[in-house]
Amino acid sequence: MSLLRVEDVHKSYGDERVLEDVSFAMDPGDVEVVIGPSGSGKSTLLQCINRLTEVDDGEIHLDGEEIHRMDENELRRRVGMVFQEFNLFAHRTARGNVTLGLTEVLGMGKREARERADDYLSRVGLANQADSYPAELSGGQKQRVGIARALAMDPELILFDEPTSALDPELVGEVLSVMADLAEGGMTMLCVTHEMGFARSAASTLTFLDDGRIVERGPPEDLFERPERDRTRAFLGRLTDVHGGT
Amino acid sequence: MDPIPVLQAVPADPASVVRVASSTPLPPEFAGQLETRDWAFVAENWHFLALGTAVTVLLTATSLALGFLLGFPAGTVEFYGDGWLQAVVSTVGVFLRGTPIVVLIVLFAFGLPIPRIGTVPVLEVRLSNFLVAILALGLRSAAYQAQVFRGAIASVGEGQMRAARAVGMTEMSAIRHVVFPQAVRRSIPGFQNEFTIVLKDTSIAFAIGIAELLTQATRLYLRPGRDTAVTEVVLTISAVYFVLTFGTNRTLDYLDEAYAVPGEGSG
Numbered sequence: 001m002s003l004l005r006v007e008d009v010h011k012s013y014g015d016e017r018v019l020e021d022v023s024f025a026m027d028p029g030d031v032e033v034v035i036g037p038s039g040s041g042k043s044t045l046l047q048c049i050n051r052l053t054e055v056d057d058g059e060i061h062l063d064g065e066e067i068h069r070m071d072e073n074e075l076r077r078r079v080g081m082v083f084q085e086f087n088l089f090a091h092r093t094a095r096g097n098v099t100l101g102l103t104e105v106l107g108m109g110k111r112e113a114r115e116r117a118d119d120y121l122s123r124v125g126l127a128n129q130a131d132s133y134p135a136e137l138s139g140g141q142k143q144r145v146g147i148a149r150a151l152a153m154d155p156e157l158i159l160f161d162e163p164t165s166a167l168d169p170e171l172v173g174e175v176l177s178v179m180a181d182l183a184e185g186g187m188t189m190l191c192v193t194h195e196m197g198f199a200r201s202a203a204s205t206l207t208f209l210d211d212g213r214i215v216e217r218g219p220p221e222d223l224f225e226r227p228e229r230d231r232t233r234a235f236l237g238r239l240t241d242v243h244g245g246t
Numbered sequence: 247m248d249p250i251p252v253l254q255a256v257p258a259d260p261a262s263v264v265r266v267a268s269s270t271p272l273p274p275e276f277a278g279q280l281e282t283r284d285w286a287f288v289a290e291n292w293h294f295l296a297l298g299t300a301v302t303v304l305l306t307a308t309s310l311a312l313g314f315l316l317g318f319p320a321g322t323v324e325f326y327g328d329g330w331l332q333a334v335v336s337t338v339g340v341f342l343r344g345t346p347i348v349v350l351i352v353l354f355a356f357g358l359p360i361p362r363i364g365t366v367p368v369l370e371v372r373l374s375n376f377l378v379a380i381l382a383l384g385l386r387s388a389a390y391q392a393q394v395f396r397g398a399i400a401s402v403g404e405g406q407m408r409a410a411r412a413v414g415m416t417e418m419s420a421i422r423h424v425v426f427p428q429a430v431r432r433s434i435p436g437f438q439n440e441f442t443i444v445l446k447d448t449s450i451a452f453a454i455g456i457a458e459l460l461t462q463a464t465r466l467y468l469r470p471g472r473d474t475a476v477t478e479v480v481l482t483i484s485a486v487y488f489v490l491t492f493g494t495n496r497t498l499d500y501l502d503e504a505y506a507v508p509g510e511g512s513g
Contacts, residue, residue, distance in 0.1 A: 135509025
C-alpha cells in the first residue's frame with residue numbers, strides 16, 4: 001500500500017486556482033522532488049498534506065487513512081515539515097527547539113527528550129551547538145536544527161518546503177548532504193526544491209508542477225534526458241543554467 | 247487710536263516682565279522664592295509626604311496589577327479571538343482609551359454604587375474612594391496594556407505558530423509555549439511606558455480627595471501661613487515622582503537585558 005496517496009486535489013484562493021486535479025502516490029522510502037516555477041502551487045501542495053492549508057476538493061491518504069478524518073495534530077505528528085524560513089523557536093536553544101514537540105506532543109519526560117534531542121542534533125552534525133540560540137547560528141545550522149526537530153518526532157514522511165532557498169550559496173551543501181543521508185537511510189521525503197544536483201542523485205521520482213497541474217512525472221533521469229513536454233524541457237533548461245544539473 | 251486702558255495692564259514685551267519681576271516688590275501671593283525656612287518646613291513634615299508616597303506606590307501597584315490581570319487576556323482575545331467576545335473587548339478598550347482619566351474617576355466616584363464603608367488603616371484613606379481610584383486607573387491601564395500585548399503578540403511572526411502546529415502542537419499549547427514567552431519579553435518596553443504613565447496619573451486621585459502624594463503636598467502648603475512653601479513642597483514631590491519612575495524603569499531595563507534571548511537585541 002502507498003504511504004501517501006494524493007487524489008484529485010483542488011485548491012483555490014478566491015478566484016485564483018492554485019492546485020488543479022493533482023494526483024500522485026508515494027511508497028515508503030520514496031524521495032519525491034517537486035519542481036516548478038514560483039506560484040505553481042508547490043508549497044500549497046505540501047501544506048495541504050499536513051493540513052496547514054485545507055483542500056477544496058479531493059482526498060489525501062496517509063497509510064490508507066484519509067487525513068481529513070484524522071485529528072490534525074495526530075496527522076502533523078506523523079508528517080514532519082521543514083520550512084524555507086526555518087521558523088526555529090527564537091526563544092529556545094537548538095536543543096529546546098527539538099525537545100518542545102517531544103515533551104508537549106509525545107508526552108516524553110524532560111530527560112528522555114533531552115537525550116533524544118542531543119542524539120538527533122549530533123546526527124545533523126550539531127552536537128556542539130545544542131546550547132546555542134537560533135540568532136547565534138548560521139543559516140545552514142538553523143536549517144539542520146529544523147531538520148532535527150522534524151526527525152526527532154519519528155515521522156513517517158517529511159515535507160521539505162524549499163529548504164535551501166533562503167540560504168547563502170556556500171551553506172546549501174551542508175543542508176543537502178544531511179538530506180541525502182536521510183534519503184539514503186530510507187526516510188520518505190517529499191521535497192520542493194530547485195537543487196537539480198540533489199534531484200538527480202537522491203530523488204526516486206521527479207514531478208514538474210506548473211500552473212497548479214502536474215505536467216510531467218517520472219524518474220529524474222527520464223525528465224532530465226527525455227522530457228516529453230516542451231514546458232518541462234524549457235523549465236529544466238532554465239533551472240540547470242542557474243542551479244547546475246550535474 | 248488710544249489703547250483701551252485694560253489692555254495696557256498686559257506687558258507689551260517680555261523684557262518688561264523681567265523688569266517687573268526683579269525690581270518691584272513681590273505681591274504676597276507670589277511664593278516662588280526658595281527660602282530656607284520653607285525647606286525646613288518640608289523636612290519637618292517628611293512623614294506627611296512619606297504617607298502620601300506610600301499611598302501613591304500602593305495605588306500604582308494595585309492599578310498596574312489590575313491592568314495586567316485584565317489587559318493580558320484582553321490583548322490575547324483582541325489578537326486571537328473572533329466574534330462577539332473580541333468585539334466587546336475591543337469596544338470597551340476604545341471607550342476606556344478615549345475617555346480622560348479625570349472623567350473616568352469622577353464617573354466612577356458618583357456613578358458606581360460602591361458602599362461608603364471603612365477606611366484603609368494607617369493611610370487614613372476611605373476604602374470606597376480607594377477602590378474607585380484603583381478601578382479607574384486599573385481599567386484604563388488594562389485598555390492600554392491590552393494594546394501593548396496585542397502588538398507584542400503580533401510582532402512574534404506567523405512562522406513561529408506554523409512551526410509549532412507543524413510538529414503537532416495544539417493552538418493553545420503553541421500560544422503558551424512559543425508565542426507568549428516571546429511576546430512577554432517584547433512587551434517590556436511598552437510596559438515601562440505604561441508603568442510611568444500610571445504612576446504619574448495616580449495624582450489624579452487628588453480629584454476625589456485620596457491622600458496620595460499630590461493631595462498630601464497640597465494639604466501641607468495650605469496650612470495657615472505656609473503658602474510661601476508651595477514651591478519647596480511641589481519640588482520635593484516632583485523629586486519623589488522622578489526617583490520612583492527612574493528607579494523602576496532602570497529595574498525594568500535590567501530585566502529586559504537579563505531575559506533577552508542570546509544573539510537577539512534586547513527590547
